[in-house]
Amino acid sequence: MLTIRNLYARVGDKEILKGIDLEVKAGEVHAIMGPNGSGKSTLAAVLAGREDFEVTDGSVEYLGKNLLEMEPDERAREGIFLAFQYPVEIPGVSTINFMKTAVNQVRIHRGQEPLDAVSFLQLMKEKMKLVDIDQALLSRSLNEGFSGGEKKRNEIFQMAMLEPRLAILDETDSGLDIDALKIVANGVNKLRSKDNAIIVVTHYQRLLNYIVPDFVHVLYKGRIVKSGGKELALELESKGYDWIKSEAEVA
Amino acid sequence: MAKDNDILDEITSKEYEHGWTANIEMESAPKGLNEDIIRFISAKKQEPEWLLEWRLKAYRIWKEMKEPRWANVTYPEINYQDIIYYAAPKQKASPKSLDEVDPELLRTFERLGISLTEQKRLTGVAVDAVLDSVSVATTFKEKLAELGIIFCSFSEAVREHPELVRKYLGSVVPMTDNYFAALNSAVFSDGSFCYIPKGVRCPMELSTYFRINAANTGQFERTLIVADEGSYVSYLEGCTAPMRDEHQLHAAVVEIYVMKDAHVKYSTVQNWYPGDKEGKGGIYNFVTKRALCAGENSKVSWTQVETGSAITWKYPSCILKGDNSSGEFYSVAVTNNYQQADTGTKMVHIGKNTRSRIVSKGISAGRSQNSYRGQVHILKRATNARNFSQCDSLLMGDKCGAHTFPYIDVENNTSRVEHEATTSKIGEDQIFYCMQRGIDEESAVALIVNGYAKEVLNQLPMEFAVEAQKLLALTLEGSVG
Numbered sequence: 001m002l003t004i005r006n007l008y009a010r011v012g013d014k015e016i017l018k019g020i021d022l023e024v025k026a027g028e029v030h031a032i033m034g035p036n037g038s039g040k041s042t043l044a045a046v047l048a049g050r051e052d053f054e055v056t057d058g059s060v061e062y063l064g065k066n067l068l069e070m071e072p073d074e075r076a077r078e079g080i081f082l083a084f085q086y087p088v089e090i091p092g093v094s095t096i097n098f099m100k101t102a103v104n105q106v107r108i109h110r111g112q113e114p115l116d117a118v119s120f121l122q123l124m125k126e127k128m129k130l131v132d133i134d135q136a137l138l139s140r141s142l143n144e145g146f147s148g149g150e151k152k153r154n155e156i157f158q159m160a161m162l163e164p165r166l167a168i169l170d171e172t173d174s175g176l177d178i179d180a181l182k183i184v185a186n187g188v189n190k191l192r193s194k195d196n197a198i199i200v201v202t203h204y205q206r207l208l209n210y211i212v213p214d215f216v217h218v219l220y221k222g223r224i225v226k227s228g229g230k231e232l233a234l235e236l237e238s239k240g241y242d243w244i245k246s247e248a249e250v251a
Numbered sequence: 252m253a254k255d256n257d258i259l260d261e262i263t264s265k266e267y268e269h270g271w272t273a274n275i276e277m278e279s280a281p282k283g284l285n286e287d288i289i290r291f292i293s294a295k296k297q298e299p300e301w302l303l304e305w306r307l308k309a310y311r312i313w314k315e316m317k318e319p320r321w322a323n324v325t326y327p328e329i330n331y332q333d334i335i336y337y338a339a340p341k342q343k344a345s346p347k348s349l350d351e352v353d354p355e356l357l358r359t360f361e362r363l364g365i366s367l368t369e370q371k372r373l374t375g376v377a378v379d380a381v382l383d384s385v386s387v388a389t390t391f392k393e394k395l396a397e398l399g400i401i402f403c404s405f406s407e408a409v410r411e412h413p414e415l416v417r418k419y420l421g422s423v424v425p426m427t428d429n430y431f432a433a434l435n436s437a438v439f440s441d442g443s444f445c446y447i448p449k450g451v452r453c454p455m456e457l458s459t460y461f462r463i464n465a466a467n468t469g470q471f472e473r474t475l476i477v478a479d480e481g482s483y484v485s486y487l488e489g490c491t492a493p494m495r496d497e498h499q500l501h502a503a504v505v506e507i508y509v510m511k512d513a514h515v516k517y518s519t520v521q522n523w524y525p526g527d528k529e530g531k532g533g534i535y536n537f538v539t540k541r542a543l544c545a546g547e548n549s550k551v552s553w554t555q556v557e558t559g560s561a562i563t564w565k566y567p568s569c570i571l572k573g574d575n576s577s578g579e580f581y582s583v584a585v586t587n588n589y590q591q592a593d594t595g596t597k598m599v600h601i602g603k604n605t606r607s608r609i610v611s612k613g614i615s616a617g618r619s620q621n622s623y624r625g626q627v628h629i630l631k632r633a634t635n636a637r638n639f640s641q642c643d644s645l646l647m648g649d650k651c652g653a654h655t656f657p658y659i660d661v662e663n664n665t666s667r668v669e670h671e672a673t674t675s676k677i678g679e680d681q682i683f684y685c686m687q688r689g690i691d692e693e694s695a696v697a698l699i700v701n702g703y704a705k706e707v708l709n710q711l712p713m714e715f716a717v718e719a720q721k722l723l724a725l726t727l728e729g730s731v732g
């Protein structure tokens with residue numbers, strides 16, 4: 001589904017991604033871990049099409065297409081979803097209104113009829129239940145004054161609404177209490193299918209108890225320096241990153 | 252960050268939608284302004300002697316006045332002798348019914364989405380349509396008359412209700428008020444008149460639709476609304492003009508007289524031709540709008556969505572004379588390309604416990620300049636007066652400007668005045684967030700801007716709020732991406 005080859009990206013003069021290789025197949029869940037500032041969010045942003053980052057080398061193929069040539073909205077309509085580490089506030093625009101615009105643009109792209117108010121509401125109610133989110137919250141200005149946990153839950157709600165092919169979750173677990181974590185994980189697991197793939201960026205093994213990954217990768221200084229199965233996350237949890245850092249420096 | 256600028260640089264807004272000209276046979280006065288022209292206009296309209304005298308007096312005052320230049324706008328000198336002050340479609344003196352109205356005229360308004368024919372009219376909205384210097388048709392007149400409501404063209408009001416016109420004309424905006432008000436008083440050609448009798452709640456929106464069609468012509472209409480005790484009316488004004496290379500002058504006056512316990516809501520969706528992307532052409536919109544809350548508990552709300560005009564100079568104001576009276580001003584002003592807007596309000600608190608609220612949302616894109624200018628004046632008598640002002644500016648790109656000029660003048664220390672102002676840039680991260688959800692860039696900008704202006708748009712009557720939202724999006728189309 002997604003093939004990243006030798007990807008380099010920079011912002012200004014600063015090189016952040018330095019040769020990423022990653023293959024994600026339909027049906028898989030990949031976890032990306034790594035110390036602060038190693039480039040995890042940058043990778044997610046590059047995949048989503050954020051233009052602050054300049055891709056200087058490498059390629060990304062998504063469902064047989066050159067992803068790097070696509071505009072961010074086109075990527076989204078083709079099924080890429082990014083749950084933001086820091087969701088953005090949009091005053092005066094409710095989540096409901098926002099999602100109505102988004103869902104219908106995506107539907108039109110897929111050759112489906114836009115949803116009328118009634119069917120939209122129905123879809124919304126269904127997804128609200130899934131992530132246990134209150135309608136009052138969805139009527140408020142998007143992310144404005146939301147608590148950290150509410151923002152994250154709202155991201156997952158949006159993901160559920162848009163039913164992406166490839167979801168990238170950037171530290172969606174940070175700031176969630178245990179119950180919310182389970183709810184979010186449950187929402188993500190509902191999306192798991194043989195046709196979809198998920199990339200989970202996280203610092204904590206805890207989330208991976210609920211969203212069990214097929215692969216775990218460690219990103220360090222803009223490179224994937226180690227990959228393994230779900231045990232790797234447990235190992236990192238107990239040993240920290242130092243051993244990986246020294247391994248990486250030696251190599 | 253160079254990228255941001257590139258994105259925001261591509262201000263290639265969609266062509267102005269109402270830029271066409273209709274082919275209507277016109278009758279007009281020769282260019283220029285002098286007492287003979289004023290006599291000509293007055294004679295054309297078969298006006299009574301007192302009104303001619305009133306005009307001439309205004310003209311003499313105007314001649315002695317200087318054009319104001321304090322606004323934060325720049326434009327070349329206007330040659331007042333190079334303007335046609337009267338242009339009217341050739342048609343029967345005053346059509347008795349729509350059947351007598353030139354079909355081309357009806358088509359003109361039809362194209363603007365305003366149907367004057369009986370069957371197709373928006374129910375719930377009565378329209379007075381003004382083309383260049385004259386009112387073409389007024390709908391729903393009979394139905395309103397059953398309630399004692401007078402809604403007609405200004406000329407007709409002068410003929411049919413001279414006592415009302417004479418009593419209230421100039422009572423809120425005196426001819427000496429300012430340069431453009433004096434000019435308007437001398438040469439005003441037509442406009443709308445509305446009287447709501449005591450205790451009557453007007454059951455439908457009243458609206459005036461202004462259209463400049465003729466070239467080299469100024470438009471000087473006059474609107475007079477009188478709300479008698481305990482009455483209510485919601486009034487809407489819309490306007491468009493063809494695309495022309497030369498600038499055209501629009502200097503209107505709106506006067507609203509509000510008696511005890513009456514409430515008038517006046518909404519404007521201003522969409523005059525703004526000029527092209529290089530700043531060529533466009534309307535100079537120099538307008539005086541004022542409401543007098545004469546009686547106790549009277550209330551006025553101004554709501555304006557200003558998207559058009561090359562230059563806007565406009566300060567809808569409230570004179571809060573009656574005790575417990577209140578005034579509101581809700582404004583969204585969008586400027587793009589080379590547009591300049593200097594707009595705001597004036598709240599003059601005279602009575603006790605008077606309240607005013609100002610919510611101004613400026614949006615600047617392109618190389619435009621957008622200024623809020625507002626005055627809150629609390630006089631000695633105005634015990635416990637209260638004002639709240641909120642002035643926000645939203646910038647798109649770095650070549651435009653937003654300015655705020657609040658003037659606060661308090662002479663009574665029991666009063667309370669609050670002023671808040673913010674300036675923000677439309678965020679790349681907001682746009683990216685929207686796009687990441689599949690929303691295209693134009694829609695993203697429209698969504699963010701409409702969210703920003705929501706508090707004001709919510710004040711508009713439902714049908715017009717939808718129109719206004721579209722208009723905002725249209726004005727900013729191409730301003731990003």
Ligand SMILES: Nc1ncnc2c1ncn2[C@@H]1O[C@H](COP(=O)(O)OP(=O)(O)OP(=O)(O)O)[C@@H](O)[C@H]1O
Nearest residue numbers: 011014016034035036037038039040041042043052
């Ligand atoms: N716009 C930018 N300008 C300058 N530096 C940037 C920019 N964006 C990211 N960086 C830098 O790139 C590096 C990688 O950042 P990134 O956000 O991808 O890290 P991360 O792995 O997601 O970290 P964390 O775990 O803390 O979220 C950091 O050093 C960061 O400061």
Ligand SMILES: [Mg+2]
Nearest residue numbers: 040041042085
């Ligand atoms: Mg990060």
